Amino acid sequence: METPVHKAPFHKVRVKTMMPPGHIRTPAYLRGKVGVIERPLGEFGNPELLAYGHQGPKKPLYRVRFTMAEVWGPGAETPTDTLDAEIFEHWLEPVE
Amino acid sequence: MPHDHHDHDHFHHDGMSPSGHPYRADNDTPLTYWQTMEIAVREILIEKGITTPEEIARQIDEMDARSPANGAAVVARAWVDPAFKTRLLDDASAASAEMGFDIGGLRLIAVENTDEVHNMIVCTLCSCYPRNLLGLPPDWYKTRAYRSRAVKEPRKVLEEFGVTIPDQVKIRVHDSTADMRYIVLPARPAGTGSMGEAELARLVTRDSMIGTGLPKTP
Numbered sequence: 632m633e634t635p636v637h638k639a640p641f642h643k644v645r646v647k648t649m650m651p652p653g654h655i656r657t658p659a660y661l662r663g664k665v666g667v668i669e670r671p672l673g674e675f676g677n678p679e680l681l682a683y684g685h686q687g688p689k690k691p692l693y694r695v696r697f698t699m700a701e702v703w704g705p706g707a708e709t710p711t712d713t714l715d716a717e718i719f720e721h722w723l724e725p726v727e
Numbered sequence: 728m729p730h731d732h733h734d735h736d737h738f739h740h741d742g743m744s745p746s747g748h749p750y751r752a753d754n755d756t757p758l759t760y761w762q763t764m765e766i767a768v769r770e771i772l773i774e775k776g777i778t779t780p781e782e783i784a785r786q787i788d789e790m791d792a793r794s795p796a797n798g799a800a801v802v803a804r805a806w807v808d809p810a811f812k813t814r815l816l817d818d819a820s821a822a823s824a825e826m827g828f829d830i831g832g833l834r835l836i837a838v839e840n841t842d843e844v845h846n847m848i849v850c851t852l853c854s855c856y857p858r859n860l861l862g863l864p865p866d867w868y869k870t871r872a873y874r875s876r877a878v879k880e881p882r883k884v885l886e887e888f889g890v891t892i893p894d895q896v897k898i899r900v901h902d903s904t905a906d907m908r909y910i911v912l913p914a915r916p917a918g919t920g921s922m923g924e925a926e927l928a929r930l931v932t933r934d935s936m937i938g939t940g941l942p943k944t945p
């Protein structure tokens with residue numbers, strides 16, 4: 632049983648580091664990175680199934696905000712600039 | 728960043744006519760697997776009466792008819808009508824539909840440029856773009872160079888577009904990774920107080936709604 636991700640804005644989440652094959656809409660450059668929920672977006676069809684003609688249950692989608700410092704480390708162009716991306720809930724884990 | 732006049736940059740690929748005008752080589756190479764697949768599926772759908780060539784042509788026409796003028800009209804309305812702006816930032820799909828722009832299944836988010844924040848849109852995974860409001864994306868938007876650099880060095884990319892963002896203004900890059908599409912609501916240029924909505928819309932460029940440009944000044 633997976634730990635449910637906190638859904639409210641400003642909650643810290645980490646993008647899972649898994650690297651499964653297939654049609655994945657979680658960019659590799661964000662895997663393992665910690666961000667905060669910017670807003671929940673509702674539930675959407677799971678692209679990992681839809682890409683292969685399967686339906687399956689809809690999945691909650693979130694906008695997650697990362698700092699450039701978190702994404703690029705010391706190489707960040709401007710560490711306090713930010714990046715928002717849409718990440719499905721099953722790709723997020725809570726950060727204590 | 729390169730702009731979208733590729734056919735005039737690549738003489739060495741495409742050759743030059745005797746009069747010195749560059750031309751594109753004939754596309755008489757064999758079809759790729761996916762081109763063959765597209766033709767096969769299209770022919771089957773037509774044979775089975777599910778669609779018609781006219782319907783396909785009409786759809787292509789509709790796609791080509793969409794232009795950044797649609798987005799510009801939405802931006803200009805937001806500049807003159809504070810209540811509309813509030814609705815746009817709250818639900819850009821509904822606000823655009825209110826103006827008669829068919830958003831289809833698209834979920835649109837408008838992000839506002841202010842004195843503190845400059846927004847910029849990219850799709851690192853492919854070419855997600857608010858086509859219903861801006862038409863087809865420019866070629867550079869789909870290049871690996873823009874897609875990889877916009878998230879890594881947005882300020883440098885903006886400099887190449889001729890846009891310098893002061894250090895105290897935060898850059899907020901939006902990677903359209905899933906079901907949302909984004910449009911930047913640029914800040915209304917100074918000195919436009921007396922201008923009407925239609926006149927304002929002409930200041931709104933495509934790039935200003937992607938975040939790689941700023942609106943024109945009067």
